[in-house]
Amino acid sequence: MAKAGVIGLDIGTTRVRAAEVVFGGGGRGVNAQPTLVRYGEAPLPPGAVRDGEVADQATVSGTIRQLWAEARFPSKDVNIGVGNQRVVVRELDLPWMPPSQVRASLPFQVQELLPMSTDEAVLDYYATGETDGPNGRMLQGMLVAATRDTVNANVMAVETAGLRPQLVDLNPFALMRSVVRGDLAQRTVGVVDIGARVTQVIISAHGAPQFVRMLPSGGQNVTEAVAGALQVSGVDAENIKREVGVGFAVAPELMPAAEAVNSVVRPLIEAIRNTFVYYAGNHPGAGIDVVVLTGGGSHLPGLGQYLSSASRLAVTIGDPLSTLKVAKSAHPERLTAQSSLLALPLGLAFGLAA
Numbered sequence: 021m022a023k024a025g026v027i028g029l030d031i032g033t034t035r036v037r038a039a040e041v042v043f044g045g046g047g048r049g050v051n052a053q054p055t056l057v058r059y060g061e062a063p064l065p066p067g068a069v070r071d072g073e074v075a076d077q078a079t080v081s082g083t084i085r086q087l088w089a090e091a092r093f094p095s096k097d098v099n100i101g102v103g104n105q106r107v108v109v110r111e112l113d114l115p116w117m118p119p120s121q122v123r124a125s126l127p128f129q130v131q132e133l134l135p136m137s138t139d140e141a142v143l144d145y146y147a148t149g150e151t152d153g154p155n156g157r158m159l160q161g162m163l164v165a166a167t168r169d170t171v172n173a174n175v176m177a178v179e180t181a182g183l184r185p186q187l188v189d190l191n192p193f194a195l196m197r198s199v200v201r202g203d204l205a206q207r208t209v210g211v212v213d214i215g216a217r218v219t220q221v222i223i224s225a226h227g228a229p230q231f232v233r234m235l236p237s238g239g240q241n242v243t244e245a246v247a248g249a250l251q252v253s254g255v256d257a258e259n260i261k262r263e264v265g266v267g268f269a270v271a272p273e274l275m276p277a278a279e280a281v282n283s284v285v286r287p288l289i290e291a292i293r294n295t296f297v298y299y300a301g302n303h304p305g306a307g308i309d310v311v312v313l314t315g316g317g318s319h320l321p322g323l324g325q326y327l328s329s330a331s332r333l334a335v336t337i338g339d340p341l342s343t344l345k346v347a348k349s350a351h352p353e354r355l356t357a358q359s360s361l362l363a364l365p366l367g368l369a370f371g372l373a374a
């Protein structure tokens with residue numbers, strides 16, 4: 021019998037997406053070649069997920085249940101993620117302690133760093149290194165603090181669908197795992213996922229996460245700006261947006277649309293660029309080598325070019341399938357066109373349950 025895989029379930033604003041990955045002898049290492057054996061997705065109606073958080077639990081769990089029935093995932097155990105503006109991720113050094121003690125000590129160490137009380141927060145720490153200096157031995161790493169409501173909303177939607185969450189991961193960490201593999205794991209990489217409502221930026225050096233930022237904007241904001249400026253429906257605005265793109269010369273009648281696209285894309289690109297500049301300022305001589313884009317919003321024509329000239333960095337579209345095997349059962353012919361959209365569900369499958 022085939023070995024059961026690990027399933028990553030991404031609850032996005034516009035879709036739920038689930039990927040089952042089987043890990044062979046190489047395990048989850050950055051040079052291993054696991055196999056994607058099953059993939060399925062289902063659309064969500066507007067408002068079911070708001071700003072990266074489940075808002076309408078019944079609708080989301082109904083959609084997940086239906087996806088499980090249709091795609092015939094063989095297990096109910098899933099890894100899920102969280103990631104929006106209400107999840108705080110920041111660099112934090114702590115006095116050295118054994119890894120098993122770090123989590124328990126966090127509430128006492130971090131209260132003044134958080135915009136919420138530690139009672140309302142789910143806290144975690146991701147160590148990236150160690151130093152030994154004038155203050156003694158220190159742990160370097162990142163604090164992750166999510167409001168309990170955010171985590172619970174996603175967990176509840178999944179449990180109501182009859183599934184069992186094994187791991188609640190930070191979405192940017194998951195993205196990094198599926199995108200920063202092979203050669204990219206030797207470099208400093210900025211991974212940027214532009215979704216419908218959330219843009220996630222994660223900077224990875226030599227395969228380890230260094231810096232995370234969430235930006236509250238994405239492709240849906242662009243569509244809404246076009247719909248508002250032109251007084252057209254969402255469907256029309258979506259088509260017009262893809263036609264005008266960003267940074268191209270357009271016919272005079274499309275000028276208002278191009279300006280509307282720009283009014284959202286320009287500040288978003290600026291915020292991404294500022295994140296890179298800030299990181300480079302704090303890591304002299306070790307700035308970002310290459311940027312990898314994922315998510316539907318990054319497919320806007322001209323956007324990669326725009327980010328490349330604004331940041332003066334090489335920008336590519338991520339292809340997380342390039343370092344995996346894709347079994348026939350996952351229907352590779354349907355997946356390749358927009359494989360960057362699989363980065364998050366795949367990366368969640370790459371996560372290890374604690």
Ligand SMILES: Nc1ncnc2c1ncn2[C@@H]1O[C@H](COP(=O)(O)OP(=O)(O)OP(=O)(O)O)[C@@H](O)[C@H]1O
Nearest residue numbers: 032033034215216217218239240315316317319320
């Ligand atoms: N070819 C394209 N050109 C322009 N925009 C596109 C294209 N394809 C998809 N999009 C945009 O991508 C967005 C959806 O991206 P994605 O599926 O990554 O988001 P999501 O995962 O549902 O949402 P989020 O990650 O924000 O919760 C939509 O706003 C859509 O307009």
Ligand SMILES: [Mg+2]
Nearest residue numbers: 032033215315
């Ligand atoms: Mg998404």
